[in-house]
Amino acid sequence: AQRVTQPEKLLSVFKGAPVELKCNYSYSGSPELFWYVQYSRQRLQLLLRHISRESIKGFTADLNKGETSFHLKKPFAQEEDSAMYYCALGGASGSRLTFGEGTQLTVNP
Amino acid sequence: DGGITQSPKYLFRKEGQNVTLSCEQNLNHDAMYWYRQDPGQGLRLIYYSQIVNDFQKGDIAEGYSVSREKKESFPLTVTSAQKNPTAFYLCASSISINQPQHFGDGTRLSIL
Numbered sequence: 176a177q178r179v180t181q182p183e184k185l186l187s188v189f190k191g192a193p194v195e196l197k198c199n200y201s202y203s204g205s206p207e208l209f210w211y212v213q214y215s216r217q218r219l220q221l222l223l224r225h226i227s228r229e230s231i232k233g234f235t236a237d238l239n240k241g242e243t244s245f246h247l248k249k250p251f252a253q254e255e256d257s258a259m260y261y262c263a264l265g266g267a268s269g270s271r272l273t274f275g276e277g278t279q280l281t282v283n284p
Numbered sequence: 285d286g287g288i289t290q291s292p293k294y295l296f297r298k299e300g301q302n303v304t305l306s307c308e309q310n311l312n313h314d315a316m317y318w319y320r321q322d323p324g325q326g327l328r329l330i331y332y333s334q335i336v337n338d339f340q341k342g343d344i345a346e347g348y349s350v351s352r353e354k355k356e357s358f359p360l361t362v363t364s365a366q367k368n369p370t371a372f373y374l375c376a377s378s379i380s381i382n383q384p385q386h387f388g389d390g391t392r393l394s395i396l
């Protein structure tokens with residue numbers, strides 16, 4: 176069975192501080208992992224996926240198969256990063272994405 | 285402009301009534317999904333469809349029904365059997381079932 180755990184429902188940091196949103200997954204096969212973001216009054220949108228290995232809006236995420244984690248990181252948080260972030264796991268072909276419960280990030284001035 | 289359109293944005297229902305939420309996409313995606321978003325509970329999958337004329341129950345299908353008669357449309361009916369229907373409902377689509385999903389703006393359903 177696929178499972179995604181985001182241990183922090185709420186995360187608050189100050190502007191300019193590093194931020195890490197945690198995501199752990201459970202899956203026996205080869206996973207595909209995604210981070211989605213929902214800014215206030217905007218639709219949920221894909222932020223990044225692990226296979227593209229890119230940095231979006233200063234965020235990066237590395238898949239650690241040993242620790243079964245896909246934490247989202249940014250070295251210097253900005254106020255506009257305040258949003259709800261969801262980690263999602265995709266498995267084998269034919270299986271749907273499984274979303275975590277989300278982490279509400281607040282970046283304080 | 286390609287995308288997913290959900291309507292209406294706000295919907296009110298009286299006790300005992302069924303209500304249907306619309307979701308249309310022009311992305312030519314095969315898969316479509318309905319989620320319910322409640323504070324503190326994240327996204328919970330109600331129903332999904334991998335292809336036209338086929339759909340499967342998600343994690344919280346009780347009290348809901350769907351149809352997929354056309355590729356671009358995946359309406360969700362909230363029936364009177366759903367005891368706690370007040371929520372924010374999100375529709376999504378993807379090229380195929382395990383690919384990144386594109387989301388609509390959502391419909392907020394409230395009970396009068």
